[in-house]
Amino acid sequence: MLWRVVSGSRRWFVQLMQEGIAPAKHEQACGEIVGLDIGPSTVAVVGDNSASLVKFCDTVVQPWKETRRLQRAMDRSKRATNPHCFNANGTWKKGQKFAPSKRYTAIRTEYAEVERKLAAERKRAHGELANQILGLGNVIQSETLSYLAFQKNYGKSVKVRAPGMFVEQLRRKAESAGGQLIDLHTWSLKMSQYDHTTGVFTKKPLSQRWHVLGDGSGVVQRGMCIPHSSHAAL
Secondary structure, rough: OOOEEEEEEEEOOOOOOOOOOOOOOOOEEEEEEEEEEOOOEEEEEEEEOOOEEEEEEOOOOOOOHHHHHHHHHHHHHHHOHHHHHHHHOOOOOOOOOOOOOOHHHHHHHHHHHHHHHHHHHHHHHHHHHHHHOOOOEEEEEEEOHHHHHHHHHHHHHHHHHHHHHHHHHHHHHHHOOOOOEEEEOOOHHHHEEEEEEOEEEEOOOOOEEEEEEEOOEEEEHHHHOOOOHHHOOO
16 A cells, blocks of 8 residues: 555555566567667667667656746745744744745645656656667667766756666666666767777767768767777667
8 A cells, every 4th residue: 555645635556566577568679789878858779770869758848937936936935934934134044943834835735746747757758768768679788877967967957857767767677678788888988989980089079969970971979989899789
């Protein structure tokens, strides 16, 4: 038995758990290798027979104006009903506890419902993309990422799409399908510098997001130029 808060009300659910591996609902390609390049807003997927650049969680749309309005309303209500908790310059007095008013509680419930819906859609979008990737192969190769750096540089995008959560879900699904997710070392492979048609490493500025292949055969996203020694699907 478990409960969740939906629209401010506690609702109870029965969760059934069974031992063993759940039957696969989607077609999976066993033994095939897939290369990934995860960015703050896009994901590049490269398989043996296909390559695509998809928008990351395009169905998750954060209502920034609405959430900001709710946050400001909560702050005004807190300050109006608990003036003893704030200093003369408006900062919070350390160690103080405030008593939430009915209005504050109602606004907080509305704000929590907005975030709950976003979290549910984000989880669904993660699962859908993971299933699409596993349809190309269950051995997935992706460079190691610093999600803390992602949060510092692309805070809003990470908040909406949660790339770290997606990678962990993809890792669990790949292992459940008999495969694995292999972390490629970013610094040693220098994937953004490598041209696999010429075997030459060329430094690029961070603003240069696309790489023109040395033999003139095409253009690829810079992170997907993976050296042959990593046995990537390129």
